[in-house]
Amino acid sequence: MSRSVIVVGGGASGLAAAVTAAENGAYVTLLERLPRVGKKILLTGNGRCNLGNRDSDFSHFHGTLPQAKQILSGFDPVRWFRQFGLLTRTDAEGRIYPMSGTAASVLDALRFAAAQRGVRMLCEKQVTGIRPKGNRWQVIAGNENFTADAVILCAGGSAAPNCGTDGNLLPMLRKMGYTVTEPRPALCPVLTDPAMVRALKGLRVKAKATALRGDQILKSESGEVQFTDQALSGICVFNLSRLAAMHGSSLTLSLDLLPDLAADETAALLDELLRLRGDLPGGELLTGLFPKRIGEMLLRQSGGNCNAAASEITADTLKKLRVLIHDLRFPVKGTASFSQAQVTAGGIAGQCVTKALESKLHPGIWFCGELLDLDGDCGGFNLTWSWASGICAGRSAAK
Numbered sequence: 001m002s003r004s005v006i007v008v009g010g011g012a013s014g015l016a017a018a019v020t021a022a023e024n025g026a027y028v029t030l031l032e033r034l035p036r037v038g039k040k041i042l043l044t045g046n047g048r049c050n051l052g053n054r055d056s057d058f059s060h061f062h063g064t065l066p067q068a069k070q071i072l073s074g075f076d077p078v079r080w081f082r083q084f085g086l087l088t089r090t091d092a093e094g095r096i097y098p099m100s101g102t103a104a105s106v107l108d109a110l111r112f113a114a115a116q117r118g119v120r121m122l123c124e125k126q127v128t129g130i131r132p133k134g135n136r137w138q139v140i141a142g143n144e145n146f147t148a149d150a151v152i153l154c155a156g157g158s159a160a161p162n163c164g165t166d167g168n169l170l171p172m173l174r175k176m177g178y179t180v181t182e183p184r185p186a187l188c189p190v191l192t193d194p195a196m197v198r199a200l201k202g203l204r205v206k207a208k209a210t211a212l213r214g215d216q217i218l219k220s221e222s223g224e225v226q227f228t229d230q231a232l233s234g235i236c237v238f239n240l241s242r243l244a245a246m247h248g249s250s251l252t253l254s255l256d257l258l259p260d261l262a263a264d265e266t267a268a269l270l271d272e273l274l275r276l277r278g279d280l281p282g283g284e285l286l287t288g289l290f291p292k293r294i295g296e297m298l299l300r301q302s303g304g305n306c307n308a309a310a311s312e313i314t315a316d317t318l319k320k321l322r323v324l325i326h327d328l329r330f331p332v333k334g335t336a337s338f339s340q341a342q343v344t345a346g347g348i349a350g351q352c353v354t355k356a357l358e359s360k361l362h363p364g365i366w367f368c369g370e371l372l373d374l375d376g377d378c379g380g381f382n383l384t385w386s387w388a389s390g391i392c393a394g395r396s397a398a399k
């Protein structure tokens, strides 16, 4: 008789786990609390689903799960999806998307694969408990009970709670004895002093963003930074946000607005602009180099007057301006909430699971996806982990 497996959660990792367990001969039932599976998959990559990345370096992943390195090393998302008829294309930065350019086809490919392999999908079933029954497991969803040889928990993290993911299983898992690394929002805007960014709301600049603790550089990322009325946003800021969640107000974000220029080149550039624009208001000195409101803010912060002629800018102000252009500092006031986060940093600690992601506390229960304490950088790394961990747990649970 084939082994029975219950998959809890019909997101990215749950669908990967269900398809793989069924492929390996298991009789699989998937329980999803929402009316449909894969709601979050449809939102990924702005509806285009950045399903993986050509760069598989483990430095893109963070958390307490060293086992993940081995699990990720053998996984190729292009080949895995190809077997379900989903073709992909890779952009210049190495990000992998479905050829169709729409996330719906990723979900469709997984749904078709699950149906073809006989996975039974039951929606509007919110799991609230798990208990042993003989040498099997009983899963409780409302007033219904489901019994199986193995259970794979794929209920996600706490990010984007409108997708059914609000950490609802964590209290139960803590009671069962699991160590949970405190879940925090990641891949999200970083909050700062509103007075510093309000005037810049809506602007975007290319910059190198650096997370500093005191004068210690923790991490730098380059890309487009966006300003909102109380936060810094954009992919490079997202990639620093887990540090903001961990270190809070002891962190500072520094922007280098001309990362390709050395300090003496910036000085020469400012001298040239002064020669060309000396008769214009100071607020126009940097126009063209940066959006006008940023140029004005930089001059004001350097002690200059935006309305007086640029030729009146003092040597001291010019010196401060040169420094600010390469090191514009924003105090960190935390991160945006889970509702604005793409992923959760934290979750079930790696010490609780084996190399195959089976529970060390309760053999017969597996974990995968964002429920575990592993999160990736922006760029397809989180879905890569969801697919790879789902496959690993599905294969192992079916044995």
Ligand SMILES: Cc1cc2nc3c(=O)[nH]c(=O)nc-3n(C[C@H](O)[C@H](O)[C@H](O)COP(=O)(O)OP(=O)(O)OC[C@H]3O[C@@H](n4cnc5c(N)ncnc54)[C@H](O)[C@@H]3O)c2cc1C
Pocket (backbone or CB within 6 Å): 008, 009, 010, 011, 012, 013, 014, 031, 032, 033, 034, 037, 038, 039, 040, 041, 043, 044, 045, 046, 049, 050, 051, 052, 125, 126, 127, 128, 154, 155, 156, 157, 159, 160, 163, 164, 165, 166, 168, 169, 341, 342, 343, 368, 369, 370, 371, 379, 380, 381, 382, 383, 384, 386
């Ligand atoms: C807006 C947005 C954009 C993103 N874009 C990308 C991207 O382009 N590339 C990338 O790599 N990553 C992206 N991510 C992150 C990625 O989507 C997640 O890391 C990934 O979906 C996690 O997969 P998962 O299976 O662990 O959880 P999820 O996909 O979140 O699925 C968990 C499922 O479990 C269900 N569930 C929860 N509790 C229960 C319960 N008690 N009983 C039954 N069911 C339950 C939920 O309803 C949900 O369907 C994005 C995230 C967001 C929010």
